[in-house]
Amino acid sequence: MVSVIQFGVWLPYARDIALALAALVTAFAAVAGLKTWRDQLSGTDERTTARALLRAVRWFAKEIEQTRARPAYPDILLMRKRSYLASFDVSVMRQDDYHERLDQLRAAKKALSDAEEDAAVLWGAGVTEDLRPLFHMSDILFETQKQLIQIEGRNKDAKSVSDAELQELERCHSVLYSSKTGSDHFGDALEKVLRALEPIYRRYL
Numbered sequence: 001m002v003s004v005i006q007f008g009v010w011l012p013y014a015r016d017i018a019l020a021l022a023a024l025v026t027a028f029a030a031v032a033g034l035k036t037w038r039d040q041l042s043g044t045d046e047r048t049t050a051r052a053l054l055r056a057v058r059w060f061a062k063e064i065e066q067t068r069a070r071p072a073y074p075d076i077l078l079m080r081k082r083s084y085l086a087s088f089d090v091s092v093m094r095q096d097d098y099h100e101r102l103d104q105l106r107a108a109k110k111a112l113s114d115a116e117e118d119a120a121v122l123w124g125a126g127v128t129e130d131l132r133p134l135f136h137m138s139d140i141l142f143e144t145q146k147q148l149i150q151i152e153g154r155n156k157d158a159k160s161v162s163d164a165e166l167q168e169l170e171r172c173h174s175v176l177y178s179s180k181t182g183s184d185h186f187g188d189a190l191e192k193v194l195r196a197l198e199p200i201y202r203r204y205l
Helices: 002-067 083-087 089-123 126-155 163-176 185-202
Strands: none
Touching: 002 089, 002 126, 002 185, 089 126, 126 163, 126 185, 163 185
């Protein structure tokens, strides 16, 4: 009789208790579902951002390689005889061509900078540190091109080129142009940078 009375006392609350339990279960399921959705969204964002970053990296690296492709016309600057004095326009032509290549490289650099900003939103300032060596490779090209123009300017009207200037010209050309036969230290350095960089973000794909 006591148990029946006790049951009768709690009976009016049974529906409320059941509803409360159902609400708790629903809330727990919603939280779990939200966490899963957030994880999926985060994973999608990481894949999309990593893919965009790697695409920009490859475009940038390709433009560096295209910039350094050797020209089809003769490389007269490295001739020890100053026979090109009468046709200095060939040197100007090469400079104009290289400036066009550098413009393409600047466009790729801008795209990589934009991808870097998007990636930094997800992964922080470490992205900038990861990309710094690659950006430095292009900085070397821009700076070396300026140095080459200065050397050409100093020797434009000279009757002969000193051995020191020739060595400096050769150094500039070894940076600005790739080598198919001899050693290519700049090209090797670029390849090393890419090998270190790409795996960092490929893991998000």
